[in-house]
Amino acid sequence: MTEKKIMKGNEVFVEAALQAGLKFYAGYPITPQNEAPEYMSKRAPDFNAVFIQAEAELSAINMLFGASAAGFRCMTSSSSPGISLKQEGISYIAAAELPCVIVNIVRGGPGLGNIRASQSDYFQATKGGGHGDYHLIVIAPSTLQELYNLTMNAFDYADYYRNPVMILGDGILGQMFEPVEIRPYKSILKLPEKDYVLDGCKGREPRVIKTLWLHPVDSLLKLNIRLDEKYKKIQKELNLMESSQTEDADLIIVAYGITARIAKAAIEKARKEGLKVGLIRPITLWPFPSATIVKASKKTKRFLAVEMSNGQLIEDVKLSLFGISGIQVDHFGYGGGWYPSPKNIYEKIKEYYTG
Amino acid sequence: MKKPEALKEAQTHYCSGCGHGIVHRLVAEVLDELAIREKTIGTAPVGCAVLLYDYFNCDIIECAHGRPPAVATAMKRLMPDKIIFTYQGDGDLAAIGTTETVHAANRGENFTIIFVNNAVYGMTGGQMAPTTLLSQKTTTSPFGRRSDVEGFPLRVCELLATSEGPTYIERVAVNNIKNIIKAKAAIKKAFQYQLQGKGFTFVEVLSMCPTNWKMSAAESLNFVDKMMEYFPLGVFKDRWNKK
Numbered sequence: 001m002t003e004k005k006i007m008k009g010n011e012v013f014v015e016a017a018l019q020a021g022l023k024f025y026a027g028y029p030i031t032p033q034n035e036a037p038e039y040m041s042k043r044a045p046d047f048n049a050v051f052i053q054a055e056a057e058l059s060a061i062n063m064l065f066g067a068s069a070a071g072f073r074c075m076t077s078s079s080s081p082g083i084s085l086k087q088e089g090i091s092y093i094a095a096a097e098l099p100c101v102i103v104n105i106v107r108g109g110p111g112l113g114n115i116r117a118s119q120s121d122y123f124q125a126t127k128g129g130g131h132g133d134y135h136l137i138v139i140a141p142s143t144l145q146e147l148y149n150l151t152m153n154a155f156d157y158a159d160y161y162r163n164p165v166m167i168l169g170d171g172i173l174g175q176m177f178e179p180v181e182i183r184p185y186k187s188i189l190k191l192p193e194k195d196y197v198l199d200g201c202k203g204r205e206p207r208v209i210k211t212l213w214l215h216p217v218d219s220l221l222k223l224n225i226r227l228d229e230k231y232k233k234i235q236k237e238l239n240l241m242e243s244s245q246t247e248d249a250d251l252i253i254v255a256y257g258i259t260a261r262i263a264k265a266a267i268e269k270a271r272k273e274g275l276k277v278g279l280i281r282p283i284t285l286w287p288f289p290s291a292t293i294v295k296a297s298k299k300t301k302r303f304l305a306v307e308m309s310n311g312q313l314i315e316d317v318k319l320s321l322f323g324i325s326g327i328q329v330d331h332f333g334y335g336g337g338w339y340p341s342p343k344n345i346y347e348k349i350k351e352y353y354t355g
Numbered sequence: 356m357k358k359p360e361a362l363k364e365a366q367t368h369y370c371s372g373c374g375h376g377i378v379h380r381l382v383a384e385v386l387d388e389l390a391i392r393e394k395t396i397g398t399a400p401v402g403c404a405v406l407l408y409d410y411f412n413c414d415i416i417e418c419a420h421g422r423p424p425a426v427a428t429a430m431k432r433l434m435p436d437k438i439i440f441t442y443q444g445d446g447d448l449a450a451i452g453t454t455e456t457v458h459a460a461n462r463g464e465n466f467t468i469i470f471v472n473n474a475v476y477g478m479t480g481g482q483m484a485p486t487t488l489l490s491q492k493t494t495t496s497p498f499g500r501r502s503d504v505e506g507f508p509l510r511v512c513e514l515l516a517t518s519e520g521p522t523y524i525e526r527v528a529v530n531n532i533k534n535i536i537k538a539k540a541a542i543k544k545a546f547q548y549q550l551q552g553k554g555f556t557f558v559e560v561l562s563m564c565p566t567n568w569k570m571s572a573a574e575s576l577n578f579v580d581k582m583m584e585y586f587p588l589g590v591f592k593d594r595w596n597k598k
Contacts, residue, residue: 024433050432055458059425062418062455066426069416070396070433092419198414198430200394200437208408210399210417 003182009174010035010077012144013103013167016151017075018047020185024067024074026052026060028082031115032171033105036077057082061089061102068098069209071197073155077103079171080121081112083129090164091130095211095223097196097230099158101151102136103167105174108337116337117171119257122312125168126286133224135231137165137238138285140256144178150283152185160189161234162196168285170308172258172339239291240283245271246296249278251352254293254317255306256282259333259340263306266345277349285313290320297324302352306345307333359383361392363412372572374562375404377529378471378538379411382442385543386413389550395438396430398423402444403477421452424459427466438549439466446476449485449509456511460555461520467545467556470511473564474582481567485509488585493567508585512559516591522554524592528561530579534588553595561586 007015014025014036025044027037037053044051050067054060060076067074078086083104093100106121108114125138137157141147147169154165198207213220242260245267246252255263260281270277280296282289293303303321305314314331321327332348333340358364361383369375386392395413399405401420408415418426423441431439448456448470456468475493476482483496486508490499500508512526523545527538538560545556561582565575 024429026429050429052428052432054425056454058422059428059455059458062422062425063429065418065422066416066429067433069426070430072433074429088419089422198396198416199434200396201412201414202393206408206411206413206415208415208417210408210415212405212417 002184004179005182006177007144007180008035008177009144009147009169010105011039012147012180013077013151014039014043015182016148017101017155018043018049019182020152020155021073022047022049022075023072024050024064025076026054026063027076027078028054028057028060030079030082032107032174033077033079033103035174036103057085058089061086061093064100065089065093065096065098068093068100069096069198071194071199075101075103077105079105079107080109080118083121083124087130090136091132091134092211093164094130094134094136095132096209097162098209099162099164101154101158101165101167103169106168106170108335114337115171117258117308117339118335118337119170119259119308120310120312120335121168122285122307122309125166126288126316134227135286137161137163137234138168139165139240140168140283140285141173142257142261142281144173144176144180147173148180149183153188156187156189156191157238159191161230163230163234168257170258235287238284238287239289241289241292242281242283243292243296244279246278246280246300248276249300250276251302251304251349252278252280252296252300253304253306253345254280254282254313256285256313259306259308262340262342263345265342266349269342269346270349275349275353288316288320293317293320294324297321297327301326301328303327303329304348305329305331306340308339309333309335359387361386361412363410365410367410368406369403370566372563372565372575373403374473374529374560374564375471377535378469378560378562379407381535381539381542382440382469383411384539385546388543389546391438391546391550394436395440398426398441400441400443400447402447404442404444404471405478407442421447421450422455423447424452424455424464424468428459428462428464431464431466435465435552438546440469440546441466442469443471444477445472445474445484445486449511457515460515460557461518463520463522463554465549465552465554467549468558469542470557470559471562472559472586473562474508475564475567477564477567486586488582510586512557512591515557520555521557521592522594523548523556525590526559526561526586526588528579528583528588530561530563530576548595
């Protein structure tokens with residue numbers, strides 16, 4: 001039995017997480033994601049889950065370090081400046097290969113920025129953020145139903161790969177209301193046993209979770225090689241994207257999250273006028289669905305990256321197409337809390353046809 | 356004298372005259388005496404004791420610098436029937452991790468902090484700590500700590516005792532037999548309170564660092580006595596045993 005509810009984005013991912021077995025959430029107030037800790041504080045007792053309003057973002061992420069080491073599904077959420085503060089802990093969690101889910105409801109930056117929606121944390125999410133060679137799995141939903149479904153899946157990916165997963169939303173996704181089907185959780189992967197959990201050594205040898213590798217001198221190198229192998233496996237196995245009307249397209253818009261949704265309206269209008277425009281929407285931003293873009297480039301030579309940033313996603317589009325000749329990759333977008341209207345994108349499309 | 360079961364068969368990396376070995380042993384003896392080793396999870400700090408998982412024979416999680424109280428908070432909330440302790444130095448607990456320490460204490464989280472105060476950053480080579488004494492020379496206070504430039508040594512027990520949150524706060528030392536016996540009793544009391552679910556327990560241990568103090572082991576024992584003039588030993592809070 002599924003139930004349909006009108007919900008706010010910031011509540012949707014918490015509800016999905018609880019349905020998926022979330023047992024621990026720690027967070028710190030920051031706009032525009034405050035409804036998430038508020039919702040969790042009310043809802044946690046229904047699921048026998050722990051909610052802590054942490055004293056700092058650093059504390060919140062380090063609480064997840066402990067919660068995950070204890071074997072429990074755990075989550076934190078924040079918005080851009082808060083996510084910057086969490087980067088230390090994220091690096092440790094990635095190094096210790098502990099599963100957890102981190103939600104970033106992105107706002108305008110840099111600095112304190114503003115509280116409007118933005119996509120300017122793309123680099124931070126997909127290229128590192130904290131110190132050391134590591135990757136998060138980064139998922140970018142574009143509707144609240146997708147936010148609900150992918151949050152559930154995020155816990156499976158985290159457990160399956162023993163890797164932190166980031167859900168990269170934005171202020172619009174967090175603040176908007178939409179009907180959402182509250183589906184019961186069903187695991188999408190065969191999850192490995194958690195043989196690393198620290199719960200006391202009764203009946204077994206003591207376990208250690210650590211991220212310092214001094215001796216032997218190549219032990220950290222070995223960890224890095226093993227992590228790299230894991231990341232390559234994830235790149236091979238996990239490529240989520242939506243591709244539409246690309247078969248005959250002479251222009252493909254590449255956009256993710258809420259921007260892709262806005263782009264769809266622009267593409268629809270363009271198509272009605274006979275302009276052959278398609279869309280590739282990466283859903284996993286890391287791994288980036290490069291193969292889809294490369295495949296599309298066999299027919300389509302012009303790509304337009306549309307994003308609410310000065311140009312971050314575009315770098316992955318260009319990297320995907322690196323070495324392929326006769327390709328044009330353009331950018332449309334700004335950081336700072338700007339978002340496009342369908343008309344903005346439509347007009348940008350028109351430029352290609354009016355020369 | 357028998358090695359406690361809660362310690363592994365290992366030779367520590369600690370310098371001659373260092374107090375960490377004594378404090379490790381006291382904690383281990385308590386884990387043995389209360390028969391809680393198999394349900395205990397300890398946290399390793401960043402600092403000289405970072406390798407304590409090589410010495411303690413129980414589950415250990417090594418945390419980022421200053422963050423053990425946050426990690427311990429989550430573990431204890433999720434596993435209330437387990438015993439959780441953090442083992443932290445003065446830089447870890449009283450500088451970079453002040454926030455985590457104060458707020459875990461203020462929430463009255465039901466775990467135990469063993470705070471080893473040796474008035475100096477040991478592992479990084481003897482820099483000034485928040486607990487470095489006035490006029491004490493370190494590699495970053497080469498003229499001796501000056502109150503008007505580097506501020507005053509931070510009294511953590513006294514600070515935490517201003518909160519209603521903690522259950523038990525005591526400062527002890529390990530520079531002579533008498534003090535070691537008292538230190539053991541304090542550590543045991545802290546773990547007993549945790550076992551009984553009585554709340555946040557905190558034991559500060561004044562300890563020796565002859566290497567970074569640039570003293571002989573014997574001189575360092577006397578320096579701990581000098582520390583006591585600023586960091587008095589005693590019970591700062593004992594909610595369940597009010598006199």
